[in-house]
Amino acid sequence: MWLYDPCTNILKEMSLNEIAEINGTSESSISRMAKRRGKAKNINCYVFKEKPTLAEKRKLYNSEIYQGEVWKRYENTCYEASNFGRVRKNYKTTTAILLPYKKKKYMVVKIEEGGKREERRLRDIIADTFLKKEDGKECVVHKNGNYGDCSVWNIARMSRTEVARKTGGKSRSQAVVLVDQRTLEVVDWWESARKAALESFMSHQALNDRCNGKVQSRKEGYFMWESDYEEVFA
Known part of the structure; x- marks a missing residue:
């Protein structure tokens, strides 16, 4: 089975038992949910029996509605960033939300400028759009450690000294x-x-x-x- 998070575009293959455990429901309930490709509301993720297509993921990602979502222009580009961690491109008569994907541990999107397409970390786009820069040397970090959550409430700018201080106590954690x-x-x-x-x-x-x-x-x-x-x- 597959668990799809429409807020982050992260897809994971999981067993029936694992999904039932994290959703706090019975396995039979998850099975019925998977047959109709429904959403497990306790964890806000869709359950699929077969791996969803790119088109299906794009449709679900785009259809998410966030109360209080605000869009602001990203630098001097035709793109806008959302306080909920989404990016969209503005055309003459319409807009298109970009589908992020995971590269190593970071979520990235492809931005086109000057006829060239390049990958940019989603958290950096959100930070540059919504968070004030101090000296330009700060690191962008995820407050709760979840690299999939790029909402403005989960990211912050920190000096390298602050980052070292916060991570120093975690040196015994096993990678x-x-x-x-x-x-x-x-x-x-x-x-x-x-x-x-x-x-x-x-x-x-x-x-x-x-x-x-x-x-x-x-x-x-x-x-x-x-x-x-x-x-x-x-």
Whole structure:
């Protein structure tokens, strides 16, 4: 089964049991939901039996309605950014919302300027549109550690000193990697198990169990502690 978040455009393959657990409902309820491609309202995600197409994801992402959503022009471009973390392009008679996608751990969109298309981190666009710049050397960070949430309420500018101070106490956290079952290459990385669990739609304990080999990993790959991966495959 597949769980799709229409607020971030993040798609995850999950078992029936896992989806039922995080949604707080029965497996039979999730099965019925998946047949009609319905939304699990407790977690605001759509459940699919088969992997949704790009067109389906785009339609669901564009159809989300946010009360109080505000759009502002992004720099001197034909693009606008939303306080809810979305970006749209203005044409002569219409607009089109850009579909973000995950690259490494960041959400990015493709922006066209001067006939060239380039990737830009979504959080940077939102910050440049809504947050005041101090000396231009600040880092843009996610307050709750969820890199998929690029709403203006979840991002902030911090000096490098502030970032170092906040992350210094987390140095003992173990990094987590997602390993492709076929190639054994790292396809995703998180600095801690909590962040990996948050972005993978599972509980912290469930993620720990996978990294410790207590639970079989999903079809999409193996969750491992980065230190274990380096010891086995490096």
